[in-house]
Amino acid sequence: MAIAMAAPRRLKMKADPSGVLTGTHFIDGDHACCEGALAAGARFAAGYPITPSTEVVERFASRVPTVGGTFIQMEDELAASIALQGAVWGGAKAFTVTSGPGFSLMMEHIGYAAMTETPCVFVDVQRGGPSTGLPTLPAQADMMQARWGSHGDYQIIALCPNSPQECFDLTIRAFNFAEEFRVPVMFMMDEVVGHMTEKVVIPPAEQIEVTPRRHTRSLASAYLPYATNGDLVPEIAHAGEGYKFHVTGLTHDERGYPNMTPQVQQKLINRLHNKIASAADRITLYEEEQIDNADVIVISYGITSRVAQRAIEMARARGIKTGKFRLITAWPFPEKQVRDLASRAKALIVPELNLGQMVREVERAAAGKCRVVSVSHAGGGVHRPDDILSAILEATR
């Protein structure tokens, strides 16, 4: 057996100041995301140019040589999405950045990261699809792909910022979650959030908490790469440290060796699922406002939450008790919270820049306890607040 540490490591560290651009900035969401990654300790990025995400890695390419790290532009998104994982096993914190068409190509390696428990971050600045779609215009239509896009059963974490400030703050959270749970984290921006310019405050490094890698303290001779202790997340070793470990995308046992039996599959896949599912309370971040006596609650995320805010205020001005619930964590879906909302309100209104993706989760959690109304939009722009207001008025009629 590996040396079992009595309690899972929860040690936090302060950010390395070399990567933290402390100050007040006027920058867009893409650039803020890059600064968040640097503050979180990311020192490796692999990318492939794609609108509207490229500014993230352009900034990284400019910044990282003076911070100490590497950017490489790979030959395609397949390569970028696996090069970053090589870097993780070499000891770096690493990420890649893309948009819909590239995200589709990366699915293979989101599955590999989930299976091999490689901590890493995939940023998807969503644009209109399917296929080449609307390269320069927003959508939120990759939300289900983020959850289910690679084959097989696995869990990921997905976060949805709605401002450049959150692009900074939540990118750090994304890296921290990736390290804590050894899971790929999807950072689900959209074209508008990526390209809108706002004030972004970057605090001093000592005020930024980063989660260190769950590095093993076991001796090489006793190290079992996929053995866990209590909290379902194994401890990692890096190449070159003498552990001589094996990593495979095949179903594997605690030694990391391929073992393709139904028994090992059961154990492994359930653990990969449960390590996230059992921690959902800690992972699900959300914002709520005036939900206590609400007749109608608008559930939204990303840029749509900014538009919904206007509709909510318009409804309140008309005397309608309107609550707001914003998904910051999309996956794992905040099921418990939405179930609770469904038991309070007459209707849940779900505007999103797709033809109905997260609304399915809302319906599932609501389980018929109240009406669930989708306010869909095919993307290419954002909702008109009036469209959301109409749905609110309609639901209270």
Place this chain on the structure above:
Amino acid sequence: MSALNPVEPFLRSDRIPHIWCPGCGIGTTVNCFARALIESKVDLNSVAVVSGIGCTGRVAGYVKLDSFHTTHGRAIPFATGLKLANPNLNVIVYSGDGDLSAIGGNHLIHAARRNIDLKVICVNNLTYAMTGGQTAPTTPEHAITATSPYGTFEPAFNLPHLLDASGAVYVARWTTFHVRQLARAMQEIFKKKGFGFIEVLSPCPTLYQRRNKMGDGLDTMKFYKEKSKVRHGAPTSEVGLTLNGEIIVGKFVDRDRPDYASLMRAQYVEALGDRYVDCSLSRECCEDESACSDEACSEFETTPGKETVCN
């Protein structure tokens, strides 16, 4: 207890028996690899093996080294990230012809173009063996395969020519008959900085040789012996393979040009001067050596003066 086989310390003996068929040449190449490691006296803690998918893709699972069995075709980009994150590693990509030159073909030529410091051992059995012997980009014209039951008619890749044109600094071809030459070539690429590529022709008696009535593993050794001609420095455009024709083997390319990391460093130094932080991620940046004395310490996470995971 019988005497220890000299290569045994390099193998995960708890994973033996392996999955390879009788007469398969992959095990022979692994034996050469282990011998090359012994001879080159390289620090085994610094060696990482990265494989893709397929019969040769399983090599990573049998060598007692840090080893990664990645996805189909993606061993090279994974290895690229690994090498850039930790330049002290000796990263070996060990995979098959289909994995490296078909699904991974784009990565292969771009890594050679960049001259990433990777050592690629490409075991070429002329077919997709793991999936039942289908046509590969390397299958010689007219050969029978599971997906070319009337004979292949696609022209095949001449891998040394492809890698030569793409910029590899070392390109050689041997067969599993040439075990000494192969082990020596492996030693040479371990020492050589930059993108090195060794193509090893290897029998697949179960699928390729059987379908093409070329006998078993031993017959293939005889075939290799009869058909092989050593021509070091042969123009790579002339070393293409045919179904029954001669097999040109030898070291075709051995040249020097700066590798990716050297070029990167030079460019940044020129452009940024003192502002460039030449920190191969963590290792040289870890100023607080005392905090990193624990061999299991995650050096990258060490912030000087701060509490670290190794405390």
